[in-house]
Amino acid sequence: MAESKRTWMYSQRFSEALPTRPFPEAERSMNLMTGGKLKLVQAALRLITETRSLTSLGLRELAREAGLNPNTFYRHFKNLDEFGLQVLDYIAEDMKAGVRQLRQMAASSEQASHETVAFVYHYFLANPAATTVAVRELHGPSAVLRQALEAQLDASAREMAEDILERRLVAGVAAETIHEISRMTIRYILFRAMDYIEKPHQRESIQQETERFINRQFRGALLDDLSPARLEQLVTTLV
Amino acid sequence: MAESKRTWMYSQRFSEALPTRPFPEAERSMNLMTGGKLKLVQAALRLITETRSLTSLGLRELAREAGLNPNTFYRHFKNLDEFGLQVLDYIAEDMKAGVRQLRQMAASSEQASHETVAFVYHYFLANPAATTVAVRELHGPSAVLRQALEAQLDASAREMAEDILERRLVAGVAAETIHEISRMTIRYILFRAMDYIEKPHQRESIQQETERFINRQFRGALLDDLSPARLEQLVTTLV
DNA sequence: TTCGCAGGTAGACACTTGTATACTTCTGAA
């Protein structure tokens, strides 16, 4: 990978979206969650990975999975909505930590874009619960959760775009366009992440497909302002 | 729109995905559903549009909304899973009808791509229940429903791609690439459709964004095989 | 006219759910 020193033109490190961390959804300290509260949140993540969706989790189900008395729930949360939001916070913390790590990593070694894609998907694979809950609730029935998640994704997209801009990874594309493509990319990757987790045999092809997606977006953006006539002309020169 | 006779280069009629029909989720005849069965399915669609997700609907809830005795449910469906599948079939029927109509329409008048995008989003707006259930269950907890929906989407993508190929709407892009872009596009549009429905003020910008997405995909595909060096060279000529 | 049977209803079953009140245990500061 020494071939690509400063390969602008297409995104590398395209997604700060939901990056990685060595040991994910287990022992966390910064979140100031302990004891029963922590047990309940972790129980939720466990249940979500198996079958359920966050919004559909029941109070007693949670307590059962956590090995606690149902009423303990009320010691920590007012109701299930508040619980959902806290789970989201818990996950967001994880994501941010991953972003920081990815940033450091990319700063030290100039990665090729496909390595970064691999990296991000690896994160999803290591954090299936966080991934699943994000995908499910982004279009789920609870407006509160949807809104919270969208804010989180947009923040990630903004970081990704600013990083691309700062490090001049893409040339010839307007800043606003880079922001837009970042938003689209992050959402696209998030959705593909579900397939990536669930279908081990397709993982490689999903990665490649994602790289093509990103490259096409940024390369296509180069031609944004071309008239159809000019474009046709260009095609003939390419063939 | 007389300016664009045969505007290849970018997709118009990009999405057969989930097109329209004048009066959507109401009086249907082809589906051979009548009486109580129909009432239950329609009740489901009603509930889904409001708050719920298909997987989380209860048998009694359904019957209540439909104005029927809970046990009537068992006269028509073995269990809730089978019910879910039938609802999906019901919706799929709708989509296919829309596809046919869109095909006719596009054949008669050479549309610009942005008109087609508007058309498709209009369909979503007219069929909020079908749209919502598709988005929610595509990543939902039920594997059966997920699989059924994916098949449905892939079929739509295939139709879209074949149509683009037959009518030579895009030049200089490999057939397989067109298929791939079609799949990506259909999924992208489906997700955006939720925002389109829920956020009236953003509708116009969502449409435009979608057009840009599609154009960039196809235009970027033109440059798929270019080396970074060649690409850099190209950028300088464009500036 | 009778019969079969699909469609719809009624009541009951065991079970789960969210929530409230009251009781116990643990823990850390005064």
Add this chain to the structure above:
DNA sequence: TTCAGAAGTATACAAGTGTCTACCTGCGAA
């Protein structure tokens, strides 16, 4: 050491759920 408050438990209740068996209705074929 005491004691307040946090964390956890026990019991109870009304309401909701899926499913079973049994009964009633209307209608087309025999």
